[in-house]
Amino acid sequence: MRFEGKTAVITGGSSGIGRGTVDLFLREGATVVMGDIDDAEGTAMMSTMGDDFHFQKCDVTQEADIKALMDYAAEKTGGIDIVFNNAGAGGPRDPIDEISGDDWDFAMALLLKSVAMGIRYAAPHLKKRGGGAIVNTASICAFQAGYGPIAYSTAKAGVLHLTKVAAAELAQYKIRVNAICPGFIQTNIFAATLGANKEEALEINSILGQAAASVQPVARPGVANDIAEAAAYLASDAAGFVTGTHLLVDGGMLVGTQASWDPEIPGMLDAIVPEHLH
Numbered sequence: 001m002r003f004e005g006k007t008a009v010i011t012g013g014s015s016g017i018g019r020g021t022v023d024l025f026l027r028e029g030a031t032v033v034m035g036d037i038d039d040a041e042g043t044a045m046m047s048t049m050g051d052d053f054h055f056q057k058c059d060v061t062q063e064a065d066i067k068a069l070m071d072y073a074a075e076k077t078g079g080i081d082i083v084f085n086n087a088g089a090g091g092p093r094d095p096i097d098e099i100s101g102d103d104w105d106f107a108m109a110l111l112l113k114s115v116a117m118g119i120r121y122a123a124p125h126l127k128k129r130g131g132g133a134i135v136n137t138a139s140i141c142a143f144q145a146g147y148g149p150i151a152y153s154t155a156k157a158g159v160l161h162l163t164k165v166a167a168a169e170l171a172q173y174k175i176r177v178n179a180i181c182p183g184f185i186q187t188n189i190f191a192a193t194l195g196a197n198k199e200e201a202l203e204i205n206s207i208l209g210q211a212a213a214s215v216q217p218v219a220r221p222g223v224a225n226d227i228a229e230a231a232a233y234l235a236s237d238a239a240g241f242v243t244g245t246h247l248l249v250d251g252g253m254l255v256g257t258q259a260s261w262d263p264e265i266p267g268m269l270d271a272i273v274p275e276h277l278h
């Protein structure tokens, strides 16, 4: 019961990583206030998640919605101790030589400004409590090309720098700020990004689940609870001396190319130099 007596605000908790984190934090004794654009699912969760769960509709691209979520959480539960700025989506997929300015702005609003405003409007409440912990969801896309769209990846890299500078500014108030960089986690984000309907989403998720075992050294799909456990650590007192950093939770995906762990894939030298010269 790491979070007994604590209030955690979690965004994007209607699905995937956020949903897994809601479940874990409730099991660990937290009162959870969840904000999500998916009103129907959030409202449905109100009747199944118990008295320690509260939902408020929140579109994280809207500054006023984020402020309202933080204020509601503080008013409803007496204060805020933990914030998980997690809501997101794949966003526009156009390459840099095609993307429109409006699409770029939307991706930044959804994935970067949302986190900045989450910190902005949580901080006064955390200060009132004498401190707290903020965890932001970034991505392996923050480090390398090829894992997600350019606007998404740029925004996630921004989340990492935002995390560092905010951690430096807020440490004086005993507020820690950290980020998690998930690898490939089996959630609805991929089907949603492809605009799939429910049936297609099931098929896409099943294909991705099977493929996931071979795309990183840890040979199984990443699941929401893998990220929830990382969020719980960073939000807990066990991480009291950890701030301004990120935790990579990717099953080893970024250790190197597939040749670094898969004996079936030839290493770079083997691939380039003809076999008779080996």
Ligand SMILES: NC(=O)c1ccc[n+]([C@@H]2O[C@H](COP(=O)([O-])OP(=O)(O)OC[C@H]3O[C@@H](n4cnc5c(N)ncnc54)[C@H](O)[C@@H]3O)[C@@H](O)[C@H]2O)c1
Binding pocket: 011, 012, 013, 014, 015, 016, 017, 018, 035, 036, 037, 038, 058, 059, 060, 061, 086, 087, 088, 089, 090, 110, 137, 138, 139, 140, 181, 182, 183, 184, 185, 186, 187, 188, 189, 190, 192
């Ligand atoms: N799944 C992965 O492999 C992966 C990898 C790296 C990072 N991430 C990040 O993890 C976070 C959660 O994604 P997920 O994989 O759980 O996806 P998901 O689609 O399962 O969940 C995303 C949640 O965010 C909500 N949301 C979307 N737009 C919103 C908005 N404007 N306002 C409020 N809520 C909104 C959705 O309704 C949904 O509940 C995102 O920030 C995503 O970028 C995911």
